[in-house]
Amino acid sequence: MKMRHFKTILFNLFLLLAVAVVLYPILLMFMDSFKTAKELSSNPAWFPMKPTLENYINLYRYNRGQIVQTFMNSVYVTLVHTALVLAISSLAAFAFAKYEFKGKNIIFSALLMTMMIPGELLIPPLYIMLAKIGWISTYKIQIIPGIAKVMSLFLLRQYMMSIPDSLIEAAKLDGAGHFRIYSRIVMPTSVPALATVAILEFLYKWNDYLWPLLMVNNPAKLPIMVILPTLTIDGNLFSIPWELVLTGCVVATIPIMVMFLCFSDKVMSGITLGAIKE
Amino acid sequence: MVKKIFTFLPNREKLIREGNDRRFEKAVPYLFILPFLLSFFIFFLFPAIYSLYISLCKYQGFGPMKFVGFSNYRSLFQFDFFWKSLLNTLFYFIAHSLPVMVLSFLLAVAISSKIVCWKNFYKICFFLPVTMSSVSATLIWKVILSTRTGAINSILGTQIPFLDNTALFRWSVVFIIIWKSVGYYMMIYIAGLTTVNHEIYEAARVDGASAFRTLVSVTIPIMKPIFLFAIIMDTMSSLKLFTEPRLLSAVESISPEANTLVGILVDNMNGGMFGMASAVGWTLFIMISAVSLMQYRILSNRSDEK
Numbered sequence: 001m002k003m004r005h006f007k008t009i010l011f012n013l014f015l016l017l018a019v020a021v022v023l024y025p026i027l028l029m030f031m032d033s034f035k036t037a038k039e040l041s042s043n044p045a046w047f048p049m050k051p052t053l054e055n056y057i058n059l060y061r062y063n064r065g066q067i068v069q070t071f072m073n074s075v076y077v078t079l080v081h082t083a084l085v086l087a088i089s090s091l092a093a094f095a096f097a098k099y100e101f102k103g104k105n106i107i108f109s110a111l112l113m114t115m116m117i118p119g120e121l122l123i124p125p126l127y128i129m130l131a132k133i134g135w136i137s138t139y140k141i142q143i144i145p146g147i148a149k150v151m152s153l154f155l156l157r158q159y160m161m162s163i164p165d166s167l168i169e170a171a172k173l174d175g176a177g178h179f180r181i182y183s184r185i186v187m188p189t190s191v192p193a194l195a196t197v198a199i200l201e202f203l204y205k206w207n208d209y210l211w212p213l214l215m216v217n218n219p220a221k222l223p224i225m226v227i228l229p230t231l232t233i234d235g236n237l238f239s240i241p242w243e244l245v246l247t248g249c250v251v252a253t254i255p256i257m258v259m260f261l262c263f264s265d266k267v268m269s270g271i272t273l274g275a276i277k278e
Numbered sequence: 279m280v281k282k283i284f285t286f287l288p289n290r291e292k293l294i295r296e297g298n299d300r301r302f303e304k305a306v307p308y309l310f311i312l313p314f315l316l317s318f319f320i321f322f323l324f325p326a327i328y329s330l331y332i333s334l335c336k337y338q339g340f341g342p343m344k345f346v347g348f349s350n351y352r353s354l355f356q357f358d359f360f361w362k363s364l365l366n367t368l369f370y371f372i373a374h375s376l377p378v379m380v381l382s383f384l385l386a387v388a389i390s391s392k393i394v395c396w397k398n399f400y401k402i403c404f405f406l407p408v409t410m411s412s413v414s415a416t417l418i419w420k421v422i423l424s425t426r427t428g429a430i431n432s433i434l435g436t437q438i439p440f441l442d443n444t445a446l447f448r449w450s451v452v453f454i455i456i457w458k459s460v461g462y463y464m465m466i467y468i469a470g471l472t473t474v475n476h477e478i479y480e481a482a483r484v485d486g487a488s489a490f491r492t493l494v495s496v497t498i499p500i501m502k503p504i505f506l507f508a509i510i511m512d513t514m515s516s517l518k519l520f521t522e523p524r525l526l527s528a529v530e531s532i533s534p535e536a537n538t539l540v541g542i543l544v545d546n547m548n549g550g551m552f553g554m555a556s557a558v559g560w561t562l563f564i565m566i567s568a569v570s571l572m573q574y575r576i577l578s579n580r581s582d583e584k
Contacts, residue, residue: 004393007393008393008394011388011391011393011394012394012395014388015385015388015389015394015400018385018404019400019403019404022403022404022406022407022457022460022461023403023406025407025415025418025419025422025457026406026407026410026418028418028421028422028429029414029418032421040421040427041427044421044422044424044427044428044429044432045429045430045432045433087313088313088314088317089314091310091311091313091314092310092311092313092314092315094310095306095307095308095310095311096311099306099307099310100307101304101307101308104307107311107315111318114322114323114326116514116566116567116570117322117326117563118514118517118518118559118562118563118566120518120520120540120543120559120562121325121326121329121556121559121560121562121563122321122322122325122326122329122559123543123547123555123559124329124332124543124547124552124555124556124559125324125325125326125328125329125332125556126321126325127547127552128328128332128337128339128552129325129328131339144317144321145321146321147317147321148314148315148317148318148321148322150318153314178306178310182310203409206411207410207411207412207413209411209412209413209521210520210521210540210544213544214544214547214548225411225413228413228414228417229413229417229525242421245417245421246417246418246421249413249414249417249418252411252413252414253410253411253414256409256410256411257406257409260402260405260406260409261402264398264401264402264405267405267409268401268405268465269469271408271462271465271466272465272466272468272469
C-alpha cells in the first residue's frame with residue numbers, strides 16, 4: 001500500500017511537471033502582452049513587474065484600426081464558412097445515413113479515399129480558376145472553397161446512422177416530406193454531432209494561415225492570422241515590435257481558447273471520433 | 279439550396295401529395311447530396327485533376343498556358359533547393375514522429391491509469407497547444423528561443439543560438455511540432471485505451487503479469503490499429519509542414535536552409551510559377567502516399583505474423 005502511495009505521488013508530480021513545460025509558453029504569451037518593449041528585453045521569462053495595457057491600446061490603434069478590421073474579417077469568414085459546411089454536409093450526411101440509393105457506397109468510399117490528397121495540391125489550380133472569375137482578395141475565396149469537407153460528412157453520417165429508423169417512419173406516416181424530416185427530426189436530434197463539427201471547423205478556419213496568405217492581397221480583407229507576423233512600427237521592416245506581436249497573438253488566441261475551455265469535451269472527443277470508428 | 283432545386287421540378291406539389299411517384303422518390307437522396315458533390319467537384323476533384331495538367335505546363339498567371347511535358351519536374355529535380363527542402367521535410371518528419379508517438383502514448387497510459395486524479399485537468403492542459411494556431415505558437419516560441427533576449431537563454435544565463443544556427447534551428451522546429459501535437463495523439467490513444475476490454479487486464483493480473491509486462495504484451499498489440507491510424511495521420515500532417523519553419527526563420531527573409539516542400543510550393547506561387555508549384559504539389563502527394571503505404575505495410579505485416 002505504501003509503495004502504491006509513493007507511485008501515485010511520483011506519477012502526479014511527473015505529470016504536473018509536464019503540464020508546466022507545456023503551458024509555460026502560453027502563460028508567457030499572456031504575461032508578455034502586459035510588458036513594455038523595454039521590459040520584454042530585460043525581463044523576458046517572468047511576470048511583468050509593471051503591468052501595462054499600453055500594448056492593447058497600441059494594437060487597437062495600429063494602422064488606423066487594421067487589427068480590429070482583420071479580427072472582424074476572421075470572425076465573419078469563420079462563422080459563414082462553418083455555417084455553410086454544416087448545411088451542405090448535414091444534407092449529404094442525411095442521405096448517406098438514411099437512404100438507400102444506387103452508387104451510395106461507391107460515392108462514399110470514393111469521397112473517403114480523396115482524404116489522402118493534400119489540400120496544398122489544389123492551391124495552384126484554384127488560384128488560376130478563381131483569379132479568372134475575380135475572386136482573389138475577396139471574402140468569397142476565404143469562405144467558399146473547402147466547404148465540402150469529407151471529414152465533417154463522415155462524422156455527421158456516423159451520428160445520423162444511430163438515429164432510429166422508427167422515428168423517421170413515424171414522421172413519414174404523419175405526412176412529413178423529406179426535407180421536413182431532415183429539418184425537424186434529423187437536425188434537432190443531431191445537435192451534439194453538429195456542435196462537434198462546427199467547433200472543429202471553426203478551429204480549423206480561424207487558425208488557417210496558408211490559404212489566405214496566398215489568396216488575399218488586399219490588406220482590408222486579410223484575416224488576423226496573416227497580419228500578425230507582419231506587424232511593424234512606422235513601416236520599419238527590420239525591428240519587429242515583439243510586445244505588439246505577442247499581444248496580437250493573445251487577441252487571436254482568446255476566441256479559440258474560450259471556445260475550447262467551454263466545449264473541451266466536444267473538441268477532444270470529436271477529434272478522436274474518426275480514429276475509433278474505423 | 280435544396281428548396282430551390284425542388285421548385286424546379288415539375289408539379290412538385292402533386293408529386294409529393296401522391297407520394298407514389300417513383301422517380302421523385304428515387305431522386306430525393308441525390309438531391310440531398312447534390313450541394314456537397316457539386317462543391318466537392320468544383321473545389322476539390324476538378325482542381326486536383328487540373329493541377330496534374332498544370333504541372334505539365336508553363337504558365338505565369340497571364341498569357342497562354344504552354345504544354346511543356348515533364349520539363350517542370352526535370353528542372354525541379356535539378357534545383358538544389360528542392361532537394362534541400364525535400365530532405366528538410368523528411369528530417370522534420372523523422373525527427374519528430376518517434377518522440378511524439380512515444381510521449382503521447384506514455385501520457386495517455388499515465389492519464390488513463392487508476393492512480394492519477396484530475397484526469398480532465400491533464401487532458402485539457404496537454405490539449406491546449408493543439409488548439410492554438412501555428413502562427414501564434416511559432417511567434418511565441420520565436421520570442422522564447424531568441425538568442426539574446428529569449429526566455430530560455432535568460433533563465434539559463436546562456437546565449438545558445440537556437441534560431442541562428444541552422445542545425446539548432448531545425449531542432450527548434452522539431453521541438454515546436456512535438457509541443458504542438460503531443461496532446462492530439464494523446465487524446466487518440468486515450469480514446470483507444472478506453473475501448474480495450476477490462477477483462478483482459480484482469481486476466482493478465484490474475485496470471486501475475488507486472489504492469490510493464492501487461493503494457494508491452496497486452497495493451498500495445500491490441501492498440502496496433504490505433505497506432506497505425508495515429509502514425510498515418512501524423513505523417514500526412516507533418517509532411518505538409520510550412521508555417522513553423524517559415525515564421526520561425528527571419529520574418530522578412532526566407533531561410534532556404536530550413537525550407538520545406540510546401541515552402542517551395544509557396545515560393546513558386548509567389549513567383550507566379552504555377553507549373554512548378556503544381557509539380558511540387560504532386561511530388562508532395564506522391565511522397566505522402568509512398569510513406570503512408572510503407573507504414574501501412576510494415577505495421578500490418580507484423581500483426582499478421584502474430
